[in-house]
Amino acid sequence: MNLLLAWAGTSRMVHLSAIDLIIVVFYFLFVLLIGFYLKKFAKTGEDFFMAGREMTAWVAGLAFVSANLGSLELLGWAGSAYQYGILAAHWYWIGAIPAMLFLGLVMMPFYYISKTHSVPGYLQLRYGTAASGLSAVTFAVMTILMSGVNMYAMAVVMKVVLGWDINFSIFVSSITVAVYVAAGGLFSAIFNEVLQFFLIWFGALLIPILGLIETGGWNGMVARIQANFPNQDFTHMWRTLGHFKDNPMGMHWTGIVFGLGAVQAMGYWTTDFLVVQRVLSAKDIRSAKLAPVIGSFFKMAVPLIVILPGLLGLAVLPMHLVPAHEALAGQYTYNDVLPLMLARYCGPGLLGLGITALVAGFMAGMAGNVSAFATVWTYDLYRPFIKKDAPDSHYVSMGRWCTLIGVFVSIGTAYLAMGFASIMDYVQALFGFFIAPLFGTVLLGMLWKRVTPAAGFLGLLAGTTASISIFFAMKFDPKWIAVFALSPDAKGLAQDMYQSLWSCVTCVIVTVLVTMVTKPKPDSELHGLVYSLTDVAHEQHTSLLHRPVLWGAVALVTLIVLQIIFW
């Protein structure tokens, strides 16, 4: 305890008491204990990399959402809510729910029936080594980079909020994750993700509850925001999206619907192996279909603990927060809004719970990254390209080592990010480069049996190249913003949406054109991989209440109702 207290510096947003530190330390010990407990159950490759495909729909569904619910996600989107208002909720609703339902109800049967262990693994079966290799390499590199960059960003938050030394935060958190994932594999990652999911909710939920009590409810909060920021609309989701200039995000509704909802969200939630791996661990196909549907309800509720605190910050915080690049000494940035709200309402004990929730969020995100990296490296790069036909135990051993090495490389990336602040923006953008075109490649491969292996590879390559080119064109010469993002007034997030849209469109066009002039695979090689040649089990014998499609419809209706309420 004294050691922990000794790390604390003089400049910090909040001070942790002894009870808070006990809560944080208990959490670290508890997740390590779970990791060591689960080690004995992770003996085979199927156990270590796929959690034995034994998870129930609820466990897989919560892990699916939790792997995405990193602390940077919490802090970043709470900050975005302070900056852009309720528009930020689009990333949780139209920017997530339709895609999650599409994964569960349309795409999951193909992933599951093909018995693939990963998304690049599906591309291997559908298109062959070239497309799979390209996807696996980009995913592995980007996952490690993202993991390191997030690690550094989290350490910076811990320094600002708690005064903790950056090296201490990086090493303690990452080594803890390395140990429990290397021990129990995906079993351990998923167990801890479920744990972290509850911790995040119960650590953060008091902020909106107490915030709404302080403001006198939703209407009171809106009135205070209007008083603090006259002539600005922070509380409507759609009515300000008619023109780029009408909202603080510089966004147009086409960017939200087509760029975010139809491409970027679909790409992320249906092809990013970090989240898809959790669903692949389900015990049967019905559970695999139901897991993203269950996850969609919880995802829909996340704005309560992320977006609402940001809005409450607009209403109750005595100071105005500023963008990070404009912050002077003593000023707080948008990303500080969640810790500031935590410090506003939570005293000893509750503060420790809230800080533990942030740390848990970080560790959930990192565990997701390293477990997905270990699987893709071992099964999609090491096995096909370096050592074929080794015994199963060899690949499990490789997975454990790869987890540890992945974490240490991530630590190196974190220090790289420390030296080059702008690298964080580029790496986040880089990750987006590969997701949008991958969605086009996977979806066409699932729905159209005519698509050829060459078309799959070249379409993916062209989409990725287009995405990177558009990003740098807009970055280095603003005149291209009007061309690609449809208006010179389009700001950063709007540019990202249109970049995703055009990269996916490029991928689809190239894939279709190349398909027309190349030879398709015979039907016999496509059973279980494409729509017209796959016999998806029907659910006539399942009671209505247990059918994923019913709950998918309920989720969709709920989503529509929310859009109308906050229109």
Added chain:
Amino acid sequence: MSEKNAIIPVWFFVGVLFLVYGVLILASGLAELSHPPATVLAELHAPVWWGAILIVLGAIYCLAFRPGRNKA
């Protein structure tokens, strides 16, 4: 397979975490009743009722999913 069925359900771990945190937070809430912290709405004594909620949920999860009941 039989060994897998012996895995303690994740819900039990959730229950233990809630129970421990509930006790710690309730205790800190009771301890600060006479010396409320300098937070907004401290008069609502959030740690007391939040800690109690965590204890109740934790106890329910621990009992319902305790090892040996074989619920996944």
